[in-house]
Amino acid sequence: MSVSVPTMYEVRVDGHLDDRWFGGLDGLVIARDTGHTSTLVCPVADQAQLHGLLGRLRDVGVTLLSLRVMPPVDGATAVGSQPALGRPLRTDRLILRPAGIDDADVTWRYRRLESVTEWTTSAPADLDAYRGIFGNPARLAATVVVELHQGAPVGQVIGDLMVRREDAWSQREVAGRARGAQAELGWALDPAHSGHGYATEAMRELIRHCFEDLGIRRVVASCFLDNEASWRLMERLGMRREVHAVRESLHRRGQWLDSVGYALLAEEWPTAP
Template sequence: MICKVETERLIIRNFTPEDWRDLHEYFSDEQVLKFEPYKPFSEEECKEEALSRSKGDTFLAVSLKSTGKVIGNLYFSKEDFMTWELGYIFNSKYHKKGYATESVKAIMKYAFENLGTRRIIANCDPQNISSWKLLEAVNMRREGHLLQNIYFFEDENGNPLWKDTYEYGMLVDEWKTINMK
């Protein structure tokens, strides 16, 4: 699917097995993974994950153009009806510098202009304020608030730890209108 998308400061590209060290830097950080469906990764798990991601095309590495360092990644998966689902996670050392917003805007532009995308969707935990603020900053529309619709983990008794979800979306016509201004 996507080989490379460039912005002023970033390169969005397919993962390589060599990206494991940079991946480990943020996949071993419990705070970064707070809203993710997995626990911190070991170095060995990151080696396996980078290799796995290098063979697929749903996870894209976001690297600094100046150094090549992977500072985060995008999840971008084709769904039914010309819809793509978007997700992201970034190394905390690079938070609040606009990198996530820059990469999300770039992948949305690429999708709407090159992939025949009709709609992009994203989901996030309502407690993840930075995430939903980013989605709103790129003009995605909050379409719903689902109550206790998903769980990633269970408590000590095996009971699901239910989570809410905000759902966001943007249609190609909305994107065109916003970007024609």
């Protein structure tokens, strides 16, 4: 499967820009620097889009300090709307493929279940609301769909994963080396298919892909401490618990809950049994 990859542009301007001036520019990230400048990073598909971005800056009336094409990071980046997965991956029992907009309906089958929304960021009221969230370009680009190719029924979508590539924190002088250096991972499995090791198998392949194919140096994931199935999955994958934050995350039921953060470095891979 071939995917057209937009070029990433970095634009530095004088002054601190407000996000609301740039609504509708998919994947745009604005960093406000201490020296009273702003740096915009934006995926640009073609010249027309580039002119649109520059026109927007002109309309806002800011002074352009520099404009450059950013060097590509190997594979993909989640800054913007580039797909997290450029091609399907295959394991013994599963196919992992980039999500498409049409996958909203099939993932809604399990994404709407209370046992899943109990732990997920959003609990959309109906399919239309879910389609709106699922179809967000940045979210879609970070979503990987998991299909069975062994066992019944073949071809069935049984879950979805998230892989969101991001910059590691760094000091400014070495920021280029930190760009796209880590990825945040996530998952949701249809409860009808839990207990067979599918999530472990899928995530193990996705982590392998991050480290071996994309050159990512660290993967991270987090969940509520009460979400035992999730942190047990992370431990099966060999991830290390690095954070236990006390009453740090607000559940939609209104309670502040503990959360845990896990990570794994490329040099620690493969670690899982």
